[in-house]
Amino acid sequence: xxxxxxxxxxxxxxxxxxxxxxxxxxxxxxxxxxxxxxxxxxxxxxxxxxxxxxxxxxxxxxxxxxxxxxxxxxxxxxxxxxxxxxxxxxxxxxxxxxxxxxxxxxxxxxxxxxxxxxxxxxxxxxxxxxxxxxxxxxxxxxxxxxxxxxxxxxxxxxxxxxxxxxxxxxxxxxxxxxxxxxxxxxxxxxxxxxxxxxxxxxxxxxxxxxxx
Amino acid sequence: xxxxxxxxxxxxxxxxxxxxxxxxxxxxxxxxxxxxxxxxxxxxxxxxxxxxxxxxxxxxxxxxxxxxxxxxxxxxxxxxxxxxxxxxxxxxxxxxxxxxxxxxxxxxxxxxxxxxxxxxxxxxxxxxxxxxxxxxxxxxxxxxxxxxxxxxxxxxxxxxxxxxxxxxxxxxxxxxxxxxxxxxxxxxxxxxxxxxxxxxxxxxxxxxxxxxxxxxxxxxxxxxxxxxxxxxxxxxxxxxxxxxxxxxxxxxxxxxxxxxxxxxxxxxxxxxxxxxxxxxxxxxxxxxxxxxxxxxxxxxxxxxxxxxxxxxxxxxxxxxxxxxxxxxxxxxxxxxxxxxxxxxxxxxxxxxxxxxxxxxxxxxxxxxxxxxxxxxxxxxxxxxxxxxxxxxxxxxxxxxxxxxxxxxxxxxxxxxxxxxxxxxxxxxxxxxxxxxxxxxxxxxxxxxxxxxxxxxxxxxxxxxxxxxxxxxxxxxxxxxxxxx
Numbered sequence: 107x108x109x110x111x112x113x114x115x116x117x118x119x120x121x122x123x124x125x126x127x128x129x130x131x132x133x134x135x136x137x138x139x140x141x142x143x144x145x146x147x148x149x150x151x152x153x154x155x156x157x158x159x160x161x162x163x164x165x166x167x168x169x170x171x172x173x174x175x176x177x178x179x180x181x182x183x184x185x186x187x188x189x190x191x192x193x194x195x196x197x198x199x200x201x202x203x204x205x206x207x208x209x210x211x212x213x214x215x216x217x218x219x220x221x222x223x224x225x226x227x228x229x230x231x232x233x234x235x236x237x238x239x240x241x242x243x244x245x246x247x248x249x250x251x252x253x254x255x256x257x258x259x260x261x262x263x264x265x266x267x268x269x270x271x272x273x274x275x276x277x278x279x280x281x282x283x284x285x286x287x288x289x290x291x292x293x294x295x296x297x298x299x300x301x302x303x304x305x306x307x308x309x310x311x312x313x314x315x316x317x318x
Numbered sequence: 319x320x321x322x323x324x325x326x327x328x329x330x331x332x333x334x335x336x337x338x339x340x341x342x343x344x345x346x347x348x349x350x351x352x353x354x355x356x357x358x359x360x361x362x363x364x365x366x367x368x369x370x371x372x373x374x375x376x377x378x379x380x381x382x383x384x385x386x387x388x389x390x391x392x393x394x395x396x397x398x399x400x401x402x403x404x405x406x407x408x409x410x411x412x413x414x415x416x417x418x419x420x421x422x423x424x425x426x427x428x429x430x431x432x433x434x435x436x437x438x439x440x441x442x443x444x445x446x447x448x449x450x451x452x453x454x455x456x457x458x459x460x461x462x463x464x465x466x467x468x469x470x471x472x473x474x475x476x477x478x479x480x481x482x483x484x485x486x487x488x489x490x491x492x493x494x495x496x497x498x499x500x501x502x503x504x505x506x507x508x509x510x511x512x513x514x515x516x517x518x519x520x521x522x523x524x525x526x527x528x529x530x531x532x533x534x535x536x537x538x539x540x541x542x543x544x545x546x547x548x549x550x551x552x553x554x555x556x557x558x559x560x561x562x563x564x565x566x567x568x569x570x571x572x573x574x575x576x577x578x579x580x581x582x583x584x585x586x587x588x589x590x591x592x593x594x595x596x597x598x599x600x601x602x603x604x605x606x607x608x609x610x611x612x613x614x615x616x617x618x619x620x621x622x623x624x625x626x627x628x629x630x631x632x633x634x635x636x637x638x639x640x641x642x643x644x645x646x647x648x649x650x651x652x653x654x655x656x657x658x659x660x661x662x663x664x665x666x667x668x669x670x671x672x673x674x675x676x677x678x679x680x681x682x683x684x685x686x687x688x689x690x691x692x693x694x695x696x697x698x699x700x701x702x703x704x705x706x707x708x709x710x711x712x713x714x715x716x717x718x719x720x721x722x723x724x725x726x727x728x729x730x731x732x733x734x735x736x737x738x739x740x741x742x743x744x745x746x747x748x749x750x751x752x753x754x755x756x757x758x759x760x761x762x763x764x765x766x767x768x769x770x771x772x773x774x775x776x777x778x779x780x781x782x783x784x785x786x787x788x789x790x791x792x793x794x795x796x797x798x799x800x801x802x
Contacts, residue, residue: 161686161687163669164668164686164687164690164693165690165694166667166668166690166693166694166697166799166800167667167668167669169795169796169799170796170799170800173796203524203525204523204524204525205524205525206525206786206787207786230525230786230787231525255461255523255524256359256461256462256465257461257464257465257468257520257523257524258523258524286361288361
């Protein structure tokens with residue numbers, strides 16, 4: 107019997123090395139990569155997400171858990187691809203132009219991948235044209251825009267405008283986030299979804315795709 | 319919309335101001351010259367602009383000024399607070415010039431201003447004055463100032479700092495019977511200097527963070543309405559490695575050995591000289607080390623708890639000015655967390671073993687959230703320093719001296735700093751706590767022209783290590799998060 111609880115626990119504690127070893131061992135034993143992802147890693151990150159929302163844990167623990175998840179995903183990734191698990195949708199994610207902060211963006215990416223969404227990561231300091239092109243190229247369902255600076259958050263609107271101008275605005279849901287972003291700001295710039303943390307972002311993204 | 323009359327009560331003084339019903343109270347108060355802190359820039363997040371209001375019924379309740387409209391408000395009650403500044407270092411600078419007269423060195427911090435009146439002939443600091451940066455009503459951090467500037471309000475921010483400088487300069491002259499200021503030397507981070515010079519800092523608000531100027535700037539007689547024959551702005555390296563760090567580097571003679579300088583504040587700015595090669599970086603620590611964004615946090619002013627100790631199960635503390643404790647500043651926070659680790663209140667991950675807060679007094683406490691904010695800050699500083707060493711290809715053992723400066727610098731307890739992981743254990747015996755090196759460097763530059771040349775030389779030769787895309791830093795930042 108594969109011990110998914112242990113996977114989840116090691117993830118929550120952020121024990122990257124132990125977790126990687128455990129995941130590699132489970133794969134050797136023939137446990138399905140998708141099961142490890144869903145029942146172990148994602149389950150663990152969900153606990154992390156809920157605890158974070160309830161103020162039981164804080165950013166440091168989330169970051170450490172995320173590092174462990176990344177380490178495990180490096181091992182799982184190639185096997186997942188072989189198992190041919192179909193993603194439930196595609197998201198394009200970036201930190202907007204002028205902004206180099208990627209901690210929040212990477213967390214959201216991780217959580218969104220965890221719920222089975224394929225993520226195209228455009229990195230930081232990303233201009234509108236790049237987002238529009240990626241939306242077209244990958245036929246994306248969701249666009250996730252991160253901004254940590256009050257000086258760069260307005261660029262989220264520029265990207266939404268560019269999506270409109272390119273005629274693809276209605277084909278995607280736009281999610282915005284980042285420390286200075288609020289629901290009111292999201293409404294003001296015409297974004298579809300705002301969430302205050304990465305776990306909620308993943309839930310919202312999943313709801314959009316399954317509802318659609 | 320009609321004009322509303324509001325009574326503003328401070329202590330037993332009362333004054334009436336007019337307001338528009340649709341204005342929020344933060345705007346009303348600022349317009350009337352009140353310096354209400356709003357670390358988040360009026361976004362309703364930080365809670366620092368809390369005031370008491372009454373709606374005509376004599377019953378006062380607490381509200382956030384930034385989120386309350388003036389409509390229907392009859393009275394506002396405020397506690398006025400004034401800063402005492404952080405102005406401490408050895409007060410003699412080498413004077414080769416033997417120039418007669420008086421000069422003033424000014425260190426513009428994002429929060430605090432430090433003025434030093436210097437007898438240029440002897441090189442002696444004869445008086446100091448501290449005050450709060452009046453721009454702080456536009457947000458606690460550099461970025462919120464830049465945000466206002468991008469809205470075309472550079473001149474407004476400039477006017478605030480120019481007026482404050484003029485006032486304090488005149489006060490120093492009056493108090494010391496000085497008739498003439500020959501030279502005013504100004505240092506500070508790049509944004510503060512841009513605003514002082516009335517130059518729009520917007521380009522430093524977003525990548526690639528390009529300053530309009532980094533070179534030494536000189537202004538003549540009466541510039542900005544300030545009473546000084548000559549005003550000199552010290553040179554800087556980049557948007558993030560400002561003239562304050564450069565000035566600090568000159569003050570500690572960074573080039574005199576394999577030396578490092580760490581300026582601890584909202585940004586941890588660092589210089590490292592290894593065999594004549596100079597490396598520098600800046601790491602975003604957040605305002606926790608300056609007492610902002612901490613539940614009971616406050617700047618290093620009178621009434622702030624600045625040290626905490628535990629002996630035999632009893633907690634003791636000191637406050638700045640021996641005043642009744644009103645909150646906790648950066649050094650107090652470092653000590654408190656060290657005590658919390660020692661006494662098992664929190665574990666090595668930063669989680670509370672029992673309880674939710676650590677009470678230093680009945681009213682001043684450190685919450686779990688505060689501990690987490692501190693962890694992010696200390697990890698940013700220590701990871702930044704490790705990355706700087708890594709980029710220069712040196713080990714901590716190879717360094718001769720590590721100077722710690724900044725508002726936090728003077729009172730920092732090194733044991734606590736090591737215990738909490740703010741500074742690496744390997745450099746403990748090399749640490750020299752150096753107070754305000756930026757101010758000291760500016761004082762030295764007032765009387766010794768060589769110092770300004772040295773500052774320019776530092777700027778010319780510095781290699782900037784960019785942490786934002788640095789994978790070594792990203793890994794170190796996570797690795798240093800816990801208290802291991």
